[in-house]
Amino acid sequence: MSSAICDSRHYPARAAARDAIFVTAVSDTDHGVVLSRLSKSYGAVHAVRGIDLSIAPGETVALLGPNGAGKTTTIEMMLGLTKPDKGTVSIFGAPPAGARQAGWFGAMLQTGSPLDHLRVREIVTLMASYYPHPLPVPDVLRLTGADEFASQMTTKLSGGQVQRVRFAAAIVGDPDLLLLDEPTAGIDVEGRRDFWQAMRAMTEHGKTVLFATHYLEEADAYADRIVLLAHGQVVADGPATEIKAQVGSRTIRATLPGVGAAALTALPGVRSAERHGDAVVLTCTDADAALPALLTAFPATRDVEVRGGSLEEAFLELTGAEETTGLDDTPGAMGVTR
Amino acid sequence: MTHLHYDILRTLRNPAFAGLTVALPLVLFYSVASGQRHAMHDGTSFPLYFMTAMAVYGAMYATVAPGARIARDRSSGWLRQIRITPLRTRTEFTAKVVGAYLLALPALVLLFLAGASLGVRLGATQWLEMAGLLLVGLAPFVVIGLVLGYLLPGDAVAPAFAGVVVLFALLGGVFGFQLATSGPMFDVMKGLPSYWLVQAGKTALGGGGWPAEAWIVVAVWTIVLIPVAALAYRRSAIRA
Numbered sequence: 001m002s003s004a005i006c007d008s009r010h011y012p013a014r015a016a017a018r019d020a021i022f023v024t025a026v027s028d029t030d031h032g033v034v035l036s037r038l039s040k041s042y043g044a045v046h047a048v049r050g051i052d053l054s055i056a057p058g059e060t061v062a063l064l065g066p067n068g069a070g071k072t073t074t075i076e077m078m079l080g081l082t083k084p085d086k087g088t089v090s091i092f093g094a095p096p097a098g099a100r101q102a103g104w105f106g107a108m109l110q111t112g113s114p115l116d117h118l119r120v121r122e123i124v125t126l127m128a129s130y131y132p133h134p135l136p137v138p139d140v141l142r143l144t145g146a147d148e149f150a151s152q153m154t155t156k157l158s159g160g161q162v163q164r165v166r167f168a169a170a171i172v173g174d175p176d177l178l179l180l181d182e183p184t185a186g187i188d189v190e191g192r193r194d195f196w197q198a199m200r201a202m203t204e205h206g207k208t209v210l211f212a213t214h215y216l217e218e219a220d221a222y223a224d225r226i227v228l229l230a231h232g233q234v235v236a237d238g239p240a241t242e243i244k245a246q247v248g249s250r251t252i253r254a255t256l257p258g259v260g261a262a263a264l265t266a267l268p269g270v271r272s273a274e275r276h277g278d279a280v281v282l283t284c285t286d287a288d289a290a291l292p293a294l295l296t297a298f299p300a301t302r303d304v305e306v307r308g309g310s311l312e313e314a315f316l317e318l319t320g321a322e323e324t325t326g327l328d329d330t331p332g333a334m335g336v337t338r
Numbered sequence: 339m340t341h342l343h344y345d346i347l348r349t350l351r352n353p354a355f356a357g358l359t360v361a362l363p364l365v366l367f368y369s370v371a372s373g374q375r376h377a378m379h380d381g382t383s384f385p386l387y388f389m390t391a392m393a394v395y396g397a398m399y400a401t402v403a404p405g406a407r408i409a410r411d412r413s414s415g416w417l418r419q420i421r422i423t424p425l426r427t428r429t430e431f432t433a434k435v436v437g438a439y440l441l442a443l444p445a446l447v448l449l450f451l452a453g454a455s456l457g458v459r460l461g462a463t464q465w466l467e468m469a470g471l472l473l474v475g476l477a478p479f480v481v482i483g484l485v486l487g488y489l490l491p492g493d494a495v496a497p498a499f500a501g502v503v504v505l506f507a508l509l510g511g512v513f514g515f516q517l518a519t520s521g522p523m524f525d526v527m528k529g530l531p532s533y534w535l536v537q538a539g540k541t542a543l544g545g546g547g548w549p550a551e552a553w554i555v556v557a558v559w560t561i562v563l564i565p566v567a568a569l570a571y572r573r574s575a576i577r578a
Contacts (some may be wrong), residue, residue, distance in 0.1 A: 004350030079422045102426045117348035129340030130423035169419055 031093035032056040033078070033177060033208060038087035040073050040232075047073040048089070048230040057092070057176070060209040062219035062240070065229035072110060074229070078210075079107055090130050091177060099177070103131040108166045108183045114154035118307065121150040122159075124168045131173030143198050144168040159186040167195065171202060178202065178213035196222050220244045236303035250287035252294065255303040256280050267293045279303075280295035340424070342433040349403050349441055358479040359403070359445045363396035367452050371516060375456055381513075382540050386460075390539030391512045394409065396445030398503045401438040401476045405483025406499045407449060408434070412574060413492025427571070430485070438480040439473065451508030453522065471538035471548060478531045478559035479506075481567050488570035531556050 033055040040048040048070040055061050063071050067251055076082035078089050078114065080096030080242050091099035099105055124141060128134035130278045141147040146164045149157065163186060170178060178199075198224065203209055219226045219240065225241040228236035236243055249271070257278045264273035269286035271292075284290040287306055295301055347353050367388060377384040402480060411417045446469060450458075459466070482502065490498055509531025518524040527533045534552040541548055 051448040081418055081421065100422055101424050101426075105422065107419075107422055109415070109419060109422075112417075112419050115348065115411060115414065115416050118344060122344060122347075126340055126344045127419075128422065130420070130425040132424065166419070173423065 006148045012247075016137065031090065032059070033092070033210070034088075034090040035074070036088055036090075038074065038089065039085050040070075040077060040082060041085055047232055048077070048084075051229075051232070051234055053227060053234065053237070054279040055208060055210060057208050058203075058206045060195075060203050060222065060224050061211075062223035062226045063210060063229055064214065064216065064219045064226050065082050065212075067216055068231075069229040070232035072181055073232075074254070075107070075179050075212060078179055097191065098188045103133070103173050104175055105179060106170040106173050107176040107179040108163075108170045112166070114157070114162060114165050114169075116153075117337070118154050119151055120146055120154060120157070120165055123165065124150075124172055125153055129174045129188060133174055134172050135174045136174065139146045140168050140172045143201065144171070145194055145198075147264045158165055160188060160191050163191070167198070175207075175247055178210070180209065182212055182214070184215075194217075207245070216244065234245050250284050252282040252284060252287060252290060252306050253303075253305040253307070254280055254282075254294070254301045256298055259298055263297075264294075268296060269293065339505060341429065342437055345404060345407065345433055345437045346440060349407060349437070352553055355403055355441075359400040359441070359449055363445060364452055365391035366395075367449060369390040370457075371456055380516075383458065385453055385456045386458045386539050387536075389449055389456075389458055390453075390551035391514065391536050393446050393449035394475075394510070394535040394538075395507050395512050396449065396501075397442040397472065397476055398479050398506060398532065398535075399499075400442040400445050401479040402483035402486070402499050402503060403441055404434040404437045404480075405485070406495050408484070409490050409495040410488030410492050410568065412488070413474075417574075423516070427497060428456040431571075434484060435480055438483065439476070442473070456461075467547065468538050468541075471541065472535060473551075474536060475531050475535040475556050478556060478563060481560055481563040485563055485565040485570050488567065500512045506530060509533070511536050529555055531559050 033053075035051050035053040038048055038051040038053075039046075039280055051070070051074060063074065065071050073082060078082045078091065078096060080089075080100055081114050089096050092104055094102065094104070107181075114120075115126075116128070121137065121141065124146065128140075132323065138147070141150050144164045144167045146161070146168050149161055152161075154162075154165065155196060163183070167183065170180070183199075184195055187195060196218075199209065210221070223240050225238065226236075226240050228232055228243060255278050258275070261273045261275055261280075264270060264282055267290055269289035270282045271285050272283045274281045274283075282290060282294070283297070291304070295304075302315050351487065371388045373384045374384045374388075379387040408417070411420075449471075450465065476502065485498075486495070486498055509527050510530050511517075511527065512532060516524075516527070518527065528551065534548060534555055537552065538548070
């Protein structure tokens with residue numbers, strides 16, 4: 001159907017040249033991905049409350065947040081699967097529907113089991129047929145590791161295999177923007193490594209990537225930038241290292257009798273200190289600085305243990321919220337937000 | 339094309355499909371009609387009447403099958419994955435309609451062959467006229483399949499589709515008897531596309547095609563249901 005590519009008159013055309021297996025992203029570099037004042041409620045539940053976000057072409061951004069932070073709703077609105085109550089989404093200068101018709105985005109959704117009565121190779125071929133400039137199916141199968149079970153029926157796959165099929169479906173159209181909703185959920189450690197290796201191959205060709213995760217480690221390791229989401233709002237946005245320092249607070253536990261909490265709090269990199277009998281617990285902004293300082297100032301320190309703080313703790317701290325169980329309209333309050 | 343190809347392939351790989359559209363009508367046809375080869379029914383030979391009826395029965399199942407597939411794909415969630423691709427609604431619909439007709443063909447052809455094996459003899463134009471009328475008369479069922487497919491949740495699909503087909507079959511006289519030959523019940527029957535589908539066999543023999551009433555019934559069902567299908571599609575497409 002020739003009308004399928006008529007969008008090229010309205011939106012930047014794609015280069016026909018191929019570089020390795022991926023076409024280097026050539027979408028309009030003046031426009032990245034822009035979300036402005038995006039909001040969505042489900043009844044009394046405010047899933048997303050006014051998100052503003054700009055992603056430059058070629059950037060890899062992690063959408064980090066606990067369950068119910070609004071990550072999935074945000075991604076679904078970007079894809080045009082969910083209609084925002086307020087606000088707009090612009091993808092390389094086009095609304096979601098236009099970007100979809102041009103084949104500019106691909107996505108891994110959290111739900112959806114592959115169509116039944118098809119083999120893995122067939123479903124990837126089917127998904128490829130929907131795009132104007134798909135990648136060769138065998139290459140996609142190899143890259144995602146789905147080639148190992150390409151002849152299996154889709155109903156006979158393990159959870160990790162299904163995730164690889166979803167990944168293949170997301171990239172087979174050679175999209176410039178990849179939206180990944182918890183892409184490594186349900187995959188084992190080895191599978192995760194393979195997945196991110198394959199992702200690297202994509203991002204090296206200038207693809208723009210937004211992935212949702214609730215693992216700080218994953219966001220830190222694979223994103224240029226972390227956007228922290230809580231209660232449907234952006235609570236922090238910056239380079240991965242910066243955000244990690246903000247939320248990745250570590251605690252130092254040690255046995256150290258006879259030293260006051262005030263003296264400990266005064267150490268560099270320490271935010272607060274508590275004493276439990278002979279044991280002390282230091283919550284640090286910079287554990288790398290705090291630990292040597294502690295050992296130098298108090299050589300009697302024993303049984304030292306450094307631990308990473310949980311993301312949930314970090315969120316509570318960042319948002320300054322009291323944990324409440326009911327629904328609450330006040331921004332920043334801890335409500336059940338889907 | 340790939341979409342159409344895999345849609346048909348998936349339906350054919352479902353063992354229930356061949357069972358309902360081909361095997362069951364064939365078994366019913368032979369078991370009932372072979373003992374009544376020389377009987378008459380409503381002015382035509384019984385094998386001709388029952389051949390048409392069973393072809394209609396199988397073809398009705400076949401034409402609603404792509405719709406049933408939609409409901410299952412919706413509940414599996416993969417339809418959302420497809421909705422974020424550039425696939426156009428028009429292409430999706432076209433594939434479903436073409437697929438429905440292609441899937442109905444085996445039921446028609448095999449039942450015609452079965453009919454011929456029990457002594458049904460028609461001229462080439464009569465066979466073609468009958469086949470043509472059946473294909474036209476199946477149009478409402480293609481659309482009914484789409485409506486149900488976009489409206490119903492996946493687990494309600496099998497009973498709903500079977501129920502709809504059996505109801506239309508029963509009221510249309512597919513099972514070898516008519517519930518009524520006059521009165522309000524007969525008026526209801528004449529308002530159903532399945533009634534006229536079964537009549538296609540007789541019409542072919544007598545020549546002269548369908549009465550105007552048949553064309554109107556089939557057209558009205560189709561035209562009224564198309565916007566309903568479009569509405570059902572939109573409703574399922576976006577979570578408002």
